[in-house]
Amino acid sequence: MAETSFLNPFKAIKYLFEKPKTLCYPFELKEPAARYRGFHVNDWETCTGCGNCADICPNQAINMVKIAELASRPQEGIKNERPQLDYGRCCFCGLCVDICPPGSLSLTRDYFHIHFNTDTFTFIPKDEKNDKDSFVSDQDYSVLKASLSHRKKNYKGFSPELQYALFETDRVEMPQVKAEKRKLSFIEQVIGYDKDEAIKEAARCLGCKLCEEACPAHLKISDYIQAIAEDMPAESLKTIFEDNPIPAICGRICMKYCEDACSLRIRGDALAIRWLKRYASDAIKDYKKALELKPGEKTGKTVAVIGAGPSGLSLAYFLRLKGHNVVVYDALSGGGGTLRTGPPTYRLPLKSIDKDVNYIASLGVNFKFNTQVGKDIAFHALLKKYDAVFLGIGTMVSFSTRVKNSDKCLLALDFLKENKVGKQKKIGKNVIVIGGGNVAMDVARESIRLQHMQYPKQKVMTKTVSLEDWDALPACVEEVEEAKEEGIQFNPAWGPKEVVLDDKGRIKGLECKKVKSVFNEKGQFAPTFYEDQTQFLEGDMIIEAIGQRPDFSFLGKLADQIAFTKRRKVKVDKHGMTSIPKVFAGGDIVNINLDAVTAIADAKVAAEGIDQYLSK
Amino acid sequence: MRELELYFGPQHLGMVGNFSITLKVEGDRIKKADANPGYLHRGFEKLMECRTWMQNFPLVCRINVVEPDHIELIYAMGVEKLSGIEVPLRGKFIRSIYCELARVGSHLFGLWAYSNMLGFDTVAQWAMYHRDLVLDLFEELTGARVYHIYLRPGGVRRDFPQGFEDKMIHTLHSIGGKVPDYNATFFENRLFEKRAKGVGTLTRENAVKWGAVGHAMRATGMQYDIRKIEPYAAYDQVEWDVPTRQDGDAYSRLLAIRDEMIESVHMIFKLIDKMPRKGDVCTKTPNPLKWKIPAGDAYVRCESSRGELGLYIVSDGGDKPYRVHFRTPSYSHGLTILEKVLVGESIADVGNIMISLYVVAPEIDR
Numbered sequence: 001m002a003e004t005s006f007l008n009p010f011k012a013i014k015y016l017f018e019k020p021k022t023l024c025y026p027f028e029l030k031e032p033a034a035r036y037r038g039f040h041v042n043d044w045e046t047c048t049g050c051g052n053c054a055d056i057c058p059n060q061a062i063n064m065v066k067i068a069e070l071a072s073r074p075q076e077g078i079k080n081e082r083p084q085l086d087y088g089r090c091c092f093c094g095l096c097v098d099i100c101p102p103g104s105l106s107l108t109r110d111y112f113h114i115h116f117n118t119d120t121f122t123f124i125p126k127d128e129k130n131d132k133d134s135f136v137s138d139q140d141y142s143v144l145k146a147s148l149s150h151r152k153k154n155y156k157g158f159s160p161e162l163q164y165a166l167f168e169t170d171r172v173e174m175p176q177v178k179a180e181k182r183k184l185s186f187i188e189q190v191i192g193y194d195k196d197e198a199i200k201e202a203a204r205c206l207g208c209k210l211c212e213e214a215c216p217a218h219l220k221i222s223d224y225i226q227a228i229a230e231d232m233p234a235e236s237l238k239t240i241f242e243d244n245p246i247p248a249i250c251g252r253i254c255m256k257y258c259e260d261a262c263s264l265r266i267r268g269d270a271l272a273i274r275w276l277k278r279y280a281s282d283a284i285k286d287y288k289k290a291l292e293l294k295p296g297e298k299t300g301k302t303v304a305v306i307g308a309g310p311s312g313l314s315l316a317y318f319l320r321l322k323g324h325n326v327v328v329y330d331a332l333s334g335g336g337g338t339l340r341t342g343p344p345t346y347r348l349p350l351k352s353i354d355k356d357v358n359y360i361a362s363l364g365v366n367f368k369f370n371t372q373v374g375k376d377i378a379f380h381a382l383l384k385k386y387d388a389v390f391l392g393i394g395t396m397v398s399f400s401t402r403v404k405n406s407d408k409c410l411l412a413l414d415f416l417k418e419n420k421v422g423k424q425k426k427i428g429k430n431v432i433v434i435g436g437g438n439v440a441m442d443v444a445r446e447s448i449r450l451q452h453m454q455y456p457k458q459k460v461m462t463k464t465v466s467l468e469d470w471d472a473l474p475a476c477v478e479e480v481e482e483a484k485e486e487g488i489q490f491n492p493a494w495g496p497k498e499v500v501l502d503d504k505g506r507i508k509g510l511e512c513k514k515v516k517s518v519f520n521e522k523g524q525f526a527p528t529f530y531e532d533q534t535q536f537l538e539g540d541m542i543i544e545a546i547g548q549r550p551d552f553s554f555l556g557k558l559a560d561q562i563a564f565t566k567r568r569k570v571k572v573d574k575h576g577m578t579s580i581p582k583v584f585a586g587g588d589i590v591n592i593n594l595d596a597v598t599a600i601a602d603a604k605v606a607a608e609g610i611d612q613y614l615s616k
Numbered sequence: 617m618r619e620l621e622l623y624f625g626p627q628h629l630g631m632v633g634n635f636s637i638t639l640k641v642e643g644d645r646i647k648k649a650d651a652n653p654g655y656l657h658r659g660f661e662k663l664m665e666c667r668t669w670m671q672n673f674p675l676v677c678r679i680n681v682v683e684p685d686h687i688e689l690i691y692a693m694g695v696e697k698l699s700g701i702e703v704p705l706r707g708k709f710i711r712s713i714y715c716e717l718a719r720v721g722s723h724l725f726g727l728w729a730y731s732n733m734l735g736f737d738t739v740a741q742w743a744m745y746h747r748d749l750v751l752d753l754f755e756e757l758t759g760a761r762v763y764h765i766y767l768r769p770g771g772v773r774r775d776f777p778q779g780f781e782d783k784m785i786h787t788l789h790s791i792g793g794k795v796p797d798y799n800a801t802f803f804e805n806r807l808f809e810k811r812a813k814g815v816g817t818l819t820r821e822n823a824v825k826w827g828a829v830g831h832a833m834r835a836t837g838m839q840y841d842i843r844k845i846e847p848y849a850a851y852d853q854v855e856w857d858v859p860t861r862q863d864g865d866a867y868s869r870l871l872a873i874r875d876e877m878i879e880s881v882h883m884i885f886k887l888i889d890k891m892p893r894k895g896d897v898c899t900k901t902p903n904p905l906k907w908k909i910p911a912g913d914a915y916v917r918c919e920s921s922r923g924e925l926g927l928y929i930v931s932d933g934g935d936k937p938y939r940v941h942f943r944t945p946s947y948s949h950g951l952t953i954l955e956k957v958l959v960g961e962s963i964a965d966v967g968n969i970m971i972s973l974y975v976v977a978p979e980i981d982r
Contacts (some may be wrong), residue, residue: 009801012738021745033752035759035777055905058671093674093765098773099904107759158759164774166670166904203906229906 026143031109036157037092038111039148040085040125044070047104049079050208050263053096056166061089062096065124074213077261087113087121087148094158101167101206101263103160110155112146123148162267169268172201174275179485183445184452186345189482190252190275195231198279202229205271206263214261216593216601219243221258221273228276233283234290240280241291244600245317245360246310248352249336251278253343255476255595281352287359295364296323301614304329304386306373306554309337311587311599311606312392313357316365318607324614326365327386331372332421335360338394338588339596341417342439344446350420374554383582388610391570391578391585392603395548395594401434405499408507409434412443412545419446427451428541429460432510434496435545436466437474443545444488463489463537465496465510467518467527491537495529499542509538550589567592575609576602584610617642624966626655631967632729633977635950641963649958649966651951656981664940669695669769670904672937677763679942680979682725685718686920687942688767693848694929694940695769697914701899705850707771709891712850714757714766715918716880716887717784720791721750722921723877726974730870731802733967734811739802746791753784771898781888788881795878803874812867816957816969819864826956827948830923831872832973836864842919854886866965866972873974876921908935922946922974942982950975 023030032038054062063084070080083096083105097106105125113121128135135153142150162169175191176182182189193201205225212221220239227236240247254274262270284290301324305312308330316326332340335357339348361367373379382389398411412435418425427450433443444462451460464483466473469492473480484490494512502508514533520526549568552559563571563579569590576584586602588594622639625631634655640648660679664672676691677684689711696703703711724747732740751761756777758764766773802808818828820836833840841858843851859875861868901907911933917926923945932938950973957969 004800004804004806006806009805009807011797011800015738033755033759035757035774036755037759052905056671058667058674091674091763092760093763094759094773095670095674095904161774164898166901168900168903203903206903206905226906 029143032111032157033109034157036109036111037094037107038109038157039087039107039113039151040083040096041106041108041156042083042125042127043104044082044127044130045104046102046266047082048077048102048208048210048263048266049081050077050101050206050210051079051081051083052099052101052167052206052208052263053083053105055207056095056099058093058095059089059091061086061091067124072213074210074261075257077210077214077263077265079210079213082124084122084124087123088118095166097158097160098164098166099206100160101165101208101268102266103162103165106156106160107158108151108155109157110146110151112143113148115147120148128153165267167206167264167268168204169264171204171269171272172197174272179482179487182346183448183486186449188349189346190278192282193272193275193279195283198228198276198283199231201272202226202276204264205229208263210261210263211258211271211273214257216257216598217243217604218601219258224280225271225273225276228280233280236280237284237287237290240277241293243604244597245314246356246596246600247277247281248355249310249339249348250596250600251275251281252348252352253339254597255593257597281355287355288362291359293321293363295320299323299614301325301387302327303388303390303610303614304382305390305392306330306379306382307337307392307394307587308332308335308357308367308369309392309394309587309599310339310596311394311603312337312390313360314600314603315390315392315586315607315610317360317363318604319610320360320363320365322607322611324611328365328367329371329373329377329382330367330369331375333369334421335367335369337392338396341413341420342442344416344442344449345420346445346449347442372554374556379555379558387614388582388584390606390610391583391589392587392599393550393552393554394588395550397549397551398544399547399549400544401496401546403496403498405501405507406496406544408499408501408505409542409544412439412543413548415443415543416446419450424450427454428507428539429455429458430539431462431541431543432537432539433462433464433543433545434466434510435547436464436468436492437545437547438476438479439548440464440466440545441475441479441483443543445483445486447543448486448488461489461539462487463491463539465491465494465512465537467493467495467515469493469515472518491535494535495527497529497534500536507540507542509536510542511536572606573609574605575612576606577609577613582613619647622963624963625652632733632971633975635975635977635980637954637958637966637970639958639963639966644963646958646961646963646966649955651955653950653977653980656978658978658982660982661940661942664937666936668904668935669907669909669937670901673768674763674765677765678978679944679982680920680976681762682976683718683722683921684763685715685766686918686925688765689715689849690916690918690920690925690927690942691929691940692767692769693916693918694914694927695909697916698912698929698931699769699901699909701770701901703771703849704896704899706775706892706895707897707899708850709853709887710772710776710897711767712853713784713884713887713891714764714772715849716884717750717753719880719921720788720877721747721754723873723880724750726873726921726971727870730968730971733971734808736802736805736808739798742794742798746794749787749791753780753787756780756783768898768901770901771896773898775897785885785888788884792878792881795874798874803871808870809867811965811968812870812972813863813865815866815965816961816972817863817865818953818957822956823864823953826953828923828953829945829948830919830921830974831869831876832923832949832953834858834876835861835868835872837862842917842924846917848916848918850887850891854883854890856883856886866968869972869974906935908933917943920945922949922976922979942979944979944982946974946976946979949973950977950980 587599625636758766926943
């Protein structure tokens with residue numbers, strides 16, 4: 001380099017006359033960037049208390065603390081816990097923001113906190129909406145007072161963005177038989193995950209356990225999902241069997257309260273917990289070998305169970321593990337109860353039911369099928385013979401609309417039962433199903449299959465009529481969607497007026513009237529109609545699917561002694577015992593959920609109750 | 617003359633960072649130098665074994681305070697190589713731009729330290745101010761000024777914010793506009809030449825033998841740059857040069873740093889021009905709470921502002937690294953080379969040589 005003048009460096013003198021670059025704090029402030037990672041703010045209304053922020057925090061700066069004034073709502077997947085931050089540990093990396101499933105946690109641009117007391121650095125991030133004192137408007141804000149309890153309002157910095165979230169929002173799609181194909185036969189609609197799909201889906205689970213609190217039977221969901229993710233289906237099944245002895249059944253038809261509570265559902269798809277349970281049970285061909293369960297030490301007591309439905313099966317299993325002898329009576333030729341006769345084969349094939357039932361039988365439970373209590377054996381004889389009796393009879397009698405000529409209609413449960421375990425019925429070409437619940441969907445979808453099978457390549461039609469409008473259909477959304485795909489026509493917000501017959505006494509159709517309201521002001525079921533607005537639906541067969549009730553006639557004289565709740569359910573104490581001593585009950589006759597997993601939960605309670613009662 | 621033992625650092629005005637050198641001097645000539653690291657050992661490599669793959673990001677950046685970005689990058693690259701994750705094209709460009717910005721920021725920091733050491737306080741102030749402008753850009757892009765934690769396996773955490781390219785171009789132009797002033801006051805200043813020329817000379821032979829990397833190697837005339845040899849991110853997408861110098865002394869090293877900074881700014885402009893306007897910036901990675909990486913090991917390297925940075929990473933199939941080891945440039949510069957180069961130099965030049973070699977103490981200790 002050429003020698004430069006020694007005066008050259010003096011060029012820097014011009015900077016003497018420039019404005020200083022240093023900011024004169026606190027009179028001159030620098031606005032932090034829009035993405036600045038400062039203190040946390042948490043929207044308490046969307047926060048579920050799942051604790052994933054605490055799990056990912058590399059510095060263990062986040063603890064979940066119980067907030068007394070918040071209500072815990074397990075069914076909605078909301079815990080009354082909120083994250084507490086220790087700003088002595090926090091490194092402001094923002095991983096908590098990126099993992100937060102509801103997206104309630106974000107960082108703000110506030111970063112000043114000066115205090116003599118270090119305890120003030122431990123802080124529960126508050127929501128701007130319910131902490132008006134800490135979050136002040138721009139006019140009231142003073143940088144001299146800036147602290148964790150004096151912050152600017154609407155000062156969001158690094159915020160959650162779904163696109164960059166650390167969790168996987170999309171569910172691994174479940175392979176299903178297409179509507180055009182499945183409506184032609186009773187082929188099982190859901191094909192089931194293969195190994196890779198199941199592992200991939202299971203790996204989405206964040207392990208927050210909100211689902212476990214929502215599940216009536218409190219299965220250890222997060223543990224068995226983890227086992228599937230680690231490709232250990234046998235381990236997974238072992239965990240499931242601690243709380244649920246009918247996974248092949250529940251893996252297909254469970255009402256999946258767990259998925260409604262899944263924290264992933266808020267901004268994505270809920271984890272496919274039900275399908276993963278199904279995978280665990282399907283992947284293990286031989287339960288006995290995988291589970292290595294043995295009946296408990298013999299107690300010498302024997303319990304009679306009436307009904308081999310989900311509650312009866314589970315009770316038998318739990319009691320057997322405790323060492324009691326169990327005899328199960330059921331009028332049907334196999335186990336499953338309502339599940340054997342109700343859910344059509346395309347949802348729940350008999351072989352899946354038998355897989356669970358056979359395993360329970362292999363533990364030494366004595367099943368007496370084709371034996372109806374009250375007819376083949378008297379109830380009081382059971383009471384005399386056994387140390388305790390459990391009623392798991394379910395609701396097996398369908399209600400009728402009782403409109404004019406309704407005696408010509410078929411009843412849902414009879415229809416489903418005959419088709420599944422009896423002789424297949426001759427179906428009409430134009431079927432009307434009254435009802436909008438899940439049973440009505442089962443009936444309608446079964447009907448359209450039968451129509452396609454019995455009248456190939458002919459024009460056939462199945463329609464439903466329901467009191468509720470689209471937005472209030474009691475059937476679950478998937479069922480309605482799938483029914484629509486299969487070509488079922490819906491007539492929501494119409495009520496039956498009369499069944500119209502032709503001269504020969506055959507069904508011609510259904511006269512309907514428009515629904516004004518379904519419930520009265522008190523929220524009770526009391527439908528009202530516009531009597532002048534009517535429509536006539538043509539049809540040659542009508543099936544009523546408007547609900548079902550239990551039949552207690554088998555109790556004989558004891559029927560009067562059994563106490564009921566206000567909602568016409570059998571009253572049981574906290575051990576599952578009814579008002580008749582040594583008679584316990586569970587399942588649809590006790591709970592209002594009317595599903596399998598709640599029946600299992602009832603059975604768990606009753607099993608403990610019976611065990612205690614017998615060991616007295 | 618009597619031989620004297622002198623402790624240079626860690627509490628010494630001429631020392632930058634928590635590092636010490638024990639000198640044996642005769643008069644003011646150094647007879648023997650013993651580098652004495654360990655004041656900043658935080659056990660990062662061990663700590664990383666107890667944190668999940670994702671949780672390690674906020675940790676690794678702390679290995680080097682001056683320039684956390686390349687440590688983040690090398691760790692992300694290691695995890696990607698182990699798990700076979702690809703980075704989308706736009707993500708690669710953003711990574712390159714991010715790293716070049718970091719190089720500019722880091723070199724400016726180095727320039728501050730060096731000029732401060734030689735007593736060029738004005739230049740030091742400028743360099744610090746201009747580094748702050750680069751930090752403003754980082755704040756805009758990542759939300760933090762020093763520890764950016766911006767990378768993630770599979771790409772980057774967020775796309776550019778609205779109008780970021782323009783802001784970046786504007787800032788870099790305003791820094792670039794000061795290069796003549798820097799030249800006049802520092803790089804072409806006779807005082808600097810007198811202090812730096814012929815000091816701490818490293819021959820090309822020795823540089824290779826002793827494991828010199830980065831600008832120390834390039835100052836001896838070697839065109840050795842990982843970005844060219846083994847292109848990563850988007851370095852193979854644009855044309856750029858590797859600036860070299862011939863003499864291998866402190867003077868050449870400083871000029872190499874200056875040229876590199878200028879080249880980086882040019883490269884950023886080219887990258888902005890060529891980067892895809894739309895597209896993903898990140899490949900979705902598995903659930904970080906359950907992410908297990910198949911057993912295996914990987915060695916990855918990148919060119920940090922101080923030279924070749926390597927990472928050896930081993931997975932035993934678990935959700936945490938089984939072992940990580942960083943091969944940091946300051947390690948060979950600060951221990952092997954510094955000890956050898958100091959022999960025969962004057963005490964007054966210890967800081968001069970050390971900083972021209974770009975020894976960053978936290979990188980040596982980890």
